[in-house]
Amino acid sequence: xxxxxxxxxxxxxxxxxxxxxxxxxxxxxxxxxxxxxxxxxxxxxxxxxxxxxxxxxxxxxxxxxxxxxxxxxxxxxxxxxxxxxxxxxxxxxxxxxxxxxxxxxxxxxxxxxxxxxxxxxxxxxxxxxxxxxxxxxxxxxxxxxxxxxxxxxxxxxxxxxxxxxxxxxxxxxxxxxxxxxxxxxxxxxxxxxxxxxxxxxxxxxxxxxxxxxxxxxxxxxxxxxxxxxxxxxxxxxxxxxxxxxx
Numbered sequence: 001x002x003x004x005x006x007x008x009x010x011x012x013x014x015x016x017x018x019x020x021x022x023x024x025x026x027x028x029x030x031x032x033x034x035x036x037x038x039x040x041x042x043x044x045x046x047x048x049x050x051x052x053x054x055x056x057x058x059x060x061x062x063x064x065x066x067x068x069x070x071x072x073x074x075x076x077x078x079x080x081x082x083x084x085x086x087x088x089x090x091x092x093x094x095x096x097x098x099x100x101x102x103x104x105x106x107x108x109x110x111x112x113x114x115x116x117x118x119x120x121x122x123x124x125x126x127x128x129x130x131x132x133x134x135x136x137x138x139x140x141x142x143x144x145x146x147x148x149x150x151x152x153x154x155x156x157x158x159x160x161x162x163x164x165x166x167x168x169x170x171x172x173x174x175x176x177x178x179x180x181x182x183x184x185x186x187x188x189x190x191x192x193x194x195x196x197x198x199x200x201x202x203x204x205x206x207x208x209x210x211x212x213x214x215x216x217x218x219x220x221x222x223x224x225x226x227x228x229x230x231x232x233x234x235x236x237x238x239x240x241x242x243x244x245x246x
Contacts, residue, residue, distance in 0.1 A: 002030030003226040008078045008127075010034045010071070012061050012118055013088030015042035017185030018135065020050075021214035022085055025222045027053045031083065034074045036061070061088045061114035067121035080127030083225040086118040087135040089154075093146040104149045111153035115160055119175070126173060131225045134161045134177040135217075138240050141179070154179075158236055165234035174233040176224045181240025183212040207242035 009026045013019040014035025026033045027050060034055045037043050047056035057073060059066030074081055089111045094103055115134055122132070139147050140155035161177035168175055182205075203209055220239045223229055238244060 003222065003228065004083065005030035007031045007082035008034070008074065008080065009083035009085065009225065010036065010074060010081055010122070011085045011087055012036045012114075014056070015039070015046040018180065018183060018214045018217045019085070019087040020046055021218040022087065022221045023050055023054065025215070025218040026083065026225070027051070029222055029226070032078045034070070036070050037088070061118050062109050064117050064121060067117055071122055071125040075125045081122060081125045082127045082130050084118065084122050084130070084132045085135070085221055085225070086115045086132065088114055088118070089135060091147070091150045094149060095146060096148055099148055104152075107149045107153045108156065111150070112156040112160065115157050119160075119164055128172060129230070130173045131229070132164070132168075132173060132175045133221050133224045134158075134175065136161065136177045136179045136236065138179050138181045138238060138244050142244050161236070162234050169233065174229070176229070176233060177236045178217060178220050178224065179236050179238045179240070180217045181212060181238070181243045182206065183214060183217060185214055205243065206240070207246045210241065212239060212241055
């Protein structure tokens, strides 16, 4: 039997990178998957690739109404939600001198408030023994240049996993976080980093000698989401090729 057989999962930011790879992994493990993102064209493309076990709905994780409508539609179609991957996030490189309040607000709005709302609005729709996984980052535990607001927002996401885990244990809900290291995804060009530069830096800095793949993170998330992790809650599972450990 597949690890997520007969389960319903949702993935925010599920159209590209880690989110898309995790949605595909969930489906391969037997789940029905709903993805949420802001851009309709990317949603249509992802849904076509993921196939009939996926529905793709447009919405913004910073908008409580969008999330409420999203979960209500998922439950209407497939029943209670068993797995939530709060993955949607944004990043920007910024010099300390150039960083400002608007920059912090924008990143915290998605990476921290968006995570909280994703979990909060899921609660009425969760099935028994549901699992929530929050996408944090090793940037929340290690200092990297030009990532002051991003790193702080990801530290907040990790903290939310701990606090929400404590809050939701009485309901039988597990909450964990995954902290990717340098993963080769479309977010790097969006942040202004060339893909080949990212890969070369990885070869030099990471003990395993390569940048991570979205599938590396998806495998970790699928484990935390599954019943194989039924005795695990509140943890941070680091997926970084040894960068922060060796």
